[in-house]
Amino acid sequence: MAESLVQSFLNLFSGFVDMPFGKELIIFIISLMPILELRGGLLAASLLNMNPITSFIICFIGNILPIPFILWFITPIFDWLKKTKHLSKLVNKIESKANSKREQIEKREFWGLLLFVGIPLPGTGAWTGSLIASMVGMNKKKSLLAAILGVILAGIIMMLLSFGVLKGIIG
Numbered sequence: 001m002a003e004s005l006v007q008s009f010l011n012l013f014s015g016f017v018d019m020p021f022g023k024e025l026i027i028f029i030i031s032l033m034p035i036l037e038l039r040g041g042l043l044a045a046s047l048l049n050m051n052p053i054t055s056f057i058i059c060f061i062g063n064i065l066p067i068p069f070i071l072w073f074i075t076p077i078f079d080w081l082k083k084t085k086h087l088s089k090l091v092n093k094i095e096s097k098a099n100s101k102r103e104q105i106e107k108r109e110f111w112g113l114l115l116f117v118g119i120p121l122p123g124t125g126a127w128t129g130s131l132i133a134s135m136v137g138m139n140k141k142k143s144l145l146a147a148i149l150g151v152i153l154a155g156i157i158m159m160l161l162s163f164g165v166l167k168g169i170i171g
Contacts, residue, residue: 006030006040010047023048024058031062034127038063038151039120039158046162056155063126063155067147070130071140097123098131105132110146113138117150120158126151 009030016022027050031041038059045055078095081087101123105112117129126147133143 003043005036006043006047009036009040010044017048023050024054027055028058028062031059032065034125037125037127038155039125042155042158042162052159052163056159060151060155063151064148067126067130067144067151070127071134071143071147074131074134094131095135098128098135101128102132102136105129105138106136109138110142113143113146114150114153117147118153118157120154120161125154 010026013022013026013029016026019025023045026048027041027045030036030044031038033040041059041062042055045052045059078091081091101116105116108115113129113133116124116132117126129150130143130147133147134140
């Protein structure tokens with residue numbers, strides 16, 4: 001699924017590729033997005049034949065930018081959105097999805113969050129991990145550190161997969 005989403009975004013932003021810093025902008029935007037995050041950005045960077053180290057730095061920055069906002073502001077925003085007629089169902093759906101993964105983080109707190117963010121599996125990542133950390137009332141500074149370290153771990157794993165194994169398969 002992630003591969004097809006990444007390919008869709010690459011097709012959508014194909015006009016940027018030849019611009020100065022166009023490839024960098026594409027992977028930055030992909031890394032900012034929930035679901036794809038750094039994992040999708042690094043996959044896109046590999047498909048765009050970009051430098052792995054530069055790609056890692058850009059994707060890392062793109063992926064960690066939303067984390068503080070999610071940790072500090074998502075709960076009040078969700079509380080406010082629940083009061084609206086049209087968005088309350090969406091917020092409840094997002095919270096329900098996050099709550100389904102809550103146990104993975106809540107038991108082990110710091111290490112649970114770090115591994116949840118860092119092991120690139122469907123439904124995990126910095127967005128969801130930060131949302132859950134905020135919902136369970138984890139210490140925000142520890143959560144921020146765990147999420148950042150998790151993004152680094154995910155980045156290392158995805159670098160190996162995207163620029164190593166994947167490059168070997170698709171050339």
